[in-house]
Amino acid sequence: MSALLEVSGVSVSFDGFRAINNLSFTIGPAELRAIIGPNGAGKTTFMDIVTGKTRPDAGTVSFGEKSVSLLSLTEAEIARAGVGRKFQRPTVFEDQTVHENLIMALKAHRSPWRVLVWREAAADRDKVAALAEEVGLLDALPRKAGELSHGQKQWLEIGMLLAQEPRLLLVDEPAAGMTLAEREHTTRLLVDMARTRAVVVVEHDMDFVRRLNCKVTVLHEGAVLAEGSLDHVTKNSDVIDVYLGRG
Amino acid sequence: MRALILALLLAFSAMPVLAQTAAEIVAANAAQIEKPSRQTIGPVIEQLAASGDPQAATILEAWGDKRLGLRKADGVFFLIEKTGDGWALTALDGTAAGTAAKADVTELKPNAGVRGLIATALVQFTLSDPDRAKREAALGSIAKDPKAEALAPLAASIGAEDDPVLKAQKERLLGLLAIRFGADTATRVAAIEGFGRDLGLDLRAALNPLVATTRIAFANDLPEGANLARELRAGRELTEEEAYDLLVAGGLAPARLTVADARKALVANLKDGAVGGVALAALDSQAERDRAYNALEAAGTVPPAATDAEVTEAVARHRFAETYAEPDPAVTAAAEAALAKIGTKVGAMQGADLLLDALSLASIYFLAAIGLAITFGVMRVINMAHGEFIMMGAYTGYVVQQWITNYTLSIIVALPLAFAVTFAAGVAMERLVIRHLYKRPLETLLATFGISIAMQQLAKNIFGTQARPLTAPGWLDGALVFNDVVSISYIRIAIFVMAMLFLTFFLWLMKRTRLGLEVRAVTQNPSMAASMGIDPDRINMLTFGIGSGIAGIAGVAIGLFAKVTSELGSDYIVQSFMTVVVGGVGNIWGTLAGAVLIGTLQKGIEWFNPSNTLAAQTYMILFIILFIQFRPRGIIALKGRAAGD
């Protein structure tokens, strides 16, 4: 199975502080992966690099069958290439309705001219309705996103990611601030999504990671410390030292 | 230089000394002196001047001042002085000679031309006058209006000069005179070379006429005696039009046919709705008009005038050249060489002067921007009314001067007062407006602009629209002069010093005081700072007040050299923001670098196009817009996560 995303030898430093240090990482086309690590391990910076927000000082990032280098693309181009990102805090457009949020995310041409003349067709309405149902927001479609509860916003954002139809999804702490029931719903969504695409979940919560039941990568000081099943990495003495040991 | 002066001295000391007293000379030339004419009196005056008699100067002076009289009875000359209703007489040898009735003496009234000759002759006496001030004045008058005649007396007076300053001046002036009026080529060339790399304006003024050129046109050979500077080829060094104009000026070709002249000729020869066989209605194109004119020319009804083809042909038949007005090639060559040497050095000096100018402009921008470096750079609050705080400071200075007339004292009072006034205004604005708009920079921008509009109009209502003076103390008048090219006014030095003081103050405030620490804490993380017992509201208020107060002080400084008007602030606001943005927000060294960059740039552009400061500002702003493309975060940028997004 060839890799969908291949990160190799990436380093980046801020004012002399090495946030990412010779990091290498690969993920296949339909795989669920959890990334854990203590604060400052470089989890968010790693996502920043993949999505084009931060440019690395060294290394390569290639994506897809044709191994396109993501480093020469802008954030928008990377997103169009099929990389979706969910932020730690739910970021939806609060001044607009759930419907509008989903319509914007729907896979379609993104150039200003095409968007200007774009009008909603019945097929689009059905697709939005289907997505809203999947994330449990069908009743909330005409409501402003700003009025939703925290958990609903998380789902709306996940719905928007689904609408984008990405091939790789980067999800930053999806379970933070959720109730138990909401967590279960989220877990189900993520596992479902990973059937057809690659999903990378960055998470602190061991319980949640265990529930995902997938391969785990442990980051420490900007490099991969260990990789394998959760049980495997939790037995690793290095991991216990730097992470759980200090826990 | 020394050798040259020695040579000149020797040459002139060999003058013959006549053993005749002044009185005898006057007596011998009585008729001429009584009715002098400019053309013929010269030798007499020279003879008097050269007599060596100490009375000669007195006599000449009296003559020039119309104090020489002729006693009608015996035809004897006397120095006369008015007393009541008659004259007091003094004989020409200096002894008193009684009085005379008014009618008995004829006053001599030489005309202006003769008086001029007398004055020139007198120069040699004043040059050796015991009174230093008179000698200096004489030197000044020669320097102002150099004449060949002054050469000899000046050279003669140097030996006896005991004042070293005047002696040096005399030697310098002698050299300058020798350049122009030296007897032979060798003397003049030596005089030119004697100045070496001197930069004086007077030297350049003496050399420039030597290398002045005129353009001439000629058929085959250069005219006799012309001192060729360079040959000009039509089409290269001069345009065909210029070349033809030279031919016309030299009488070598007929004048060109202008559109207006052709028109006039055509109108004059209009007959039966046609001219030269061309119908009137067809004359609305140049080609048809030329055709009609040529027909008239062929018929002999109009004088021949050159058409384009004739012009080209005439230009090709002639040669053109630039010739020096000065006929001596050796002298012009030496002068050119000397000017070239001077040019290089003057260029370097001008560069230095430009740098000084740029530095002083940079310190003005820095002064205007340093308050912003606090409110915008540190607190990230956009204050569009910053310029109006500068204006308030300037008006405070003006008001203080209405009460305290001693300028030095008034400035000393105005500086802290301006700080106090604008500090208070800044604190009030922070409390009333800005506090409610933190994190809303665009709204802050617009609200403070509203304040800016209101404050400008308020200033207009209070102080009127005309400019108010803010006068600098006397000891700031004048300039520090290095040489004829490089100088800087004291007021600019004072502003530079002030800018440096502010920089030091800022660094001290932010790095060495408790307040600075708290300010940095609050700007980096207000909630964390608050939880450590710092009151962010108080700190923000104080910081904003200090930034505004500094703007007030800057206003006093700027008011000293700019006119104080209600628009004073808005003239600086865009440049101030540019200074902070270009330098890099949040870094005082960046602001300094930004000010230096913008100041140098503006002066540099002005240097290329000195007549047009508007263009300089336009290009400067364009440059800044482009600059921000390449360094969006300024010259000195914060990097990494600290910079935020």
Place this chain on the structure above:
Amino acid sequence: MSRSFLAKNPSVLTFLLVLAIFTLTVTILSDAYGLAFVSTSFIKTLGKTLCLCLVALAMDLIWGYAGILSLGHMAFFALGGYGLGMWLMYARTEEIVVAALAQDVIPATAEEIRQGIATQIFGVVGASEFPAIWVFAHSFWLQIALVVLVPGGLAAVFGWLAFRSRVTGVYLSILTQAMTLALALYLFQNDSGLRGNNGLSGLQNLPGLDGVSQDRLSVWFLWGSALALGLGYVLLAWVVSGKFGSVIRAIRDDEQRVRFLGYSVEGYKLFVFTLTAVIAAIAGALYYPQAGIINPAELAPIASIYLAVWVAIGGRGRLYGAVIGAAFVSIVSSWFTGGRVPDVPLGFYTISWVDWWSVVLGLCFVLVTLFAPKGIGGLFDLVAGVRTPDRKGAALGPDDGALMEREAQE
């Protein structure tokens, strides 16, 4: 334009209706076509106000919807005025010069006519040659093309440079202000080719329409301005109603998030910046023939600030708010500064409104920003019973241009 567009945007129909009634009323009351109740100069003021409403619409799109506080749109407005003004002045002077030369015995050559026009126009700045930028001034259609192309091109180049390097928020505002200042300073020079600080004048005389009185011309221009405003309103309402409107509002509130959705934020900003610059230029081209004169002072950065003031007072982020703000503030301003409001004697001091209006306007603006961020448009919400969301003071997005909580509608 489908039925659903108008159905979804009832304000468009209302606006067009109000505009039509207004135009009709003014026509009926005018000197030329009706009861002669309204003076020609006031009709010109109303016509100019319609143009200002159009440029305010453009400002609302760029600031209210896309969150970019441009302080340069009045520069585009003035450039449009200069563009049309060049043709007006050329054609008008040409008529005069041709008439003068026709008195001569010999018919004039084309070169003589051109020379005569140049001397007439540029004598005031001591030149007698046409600068290169006047090369199209003889042709109405070419010059009309320039009215759109020059400001549009300038906006495209400037916007490309600025957005490409991700200059946002107040930095962009200051940069646009610098651009405006640079342009104004450039035009103030005598050798700018546009007559320095004399500007272009006599623009109220339309070439070829000598027989038409200013009474009637002013009404014609009012119609033209109303038509342009109506078309502009419909166009912009259409632009902001669909997905495009969603995207630019999203950019206003959180542009980083929009990038991760795959939209090229820079492209959208550039599109909106250029489109609004063109609309501003068209408004300017209609405005200055009614004003009669244009000079570089019209480009002063303060003019663009006033534009933002109008939009803010009217209520940003809603098109009718911009129109109301521009109309209200400019008419009230001209009322106060025209000396028609009686002075207020306080005994010790007499408040003359000509002097104090700017102070009042400045302070009003601060008050609106602080206490009524919805502006006059907020009154409509009060009537309609629309509430503002209560989100404990947080803005609706992390960006500088994001709507404030109190600006939003629930």
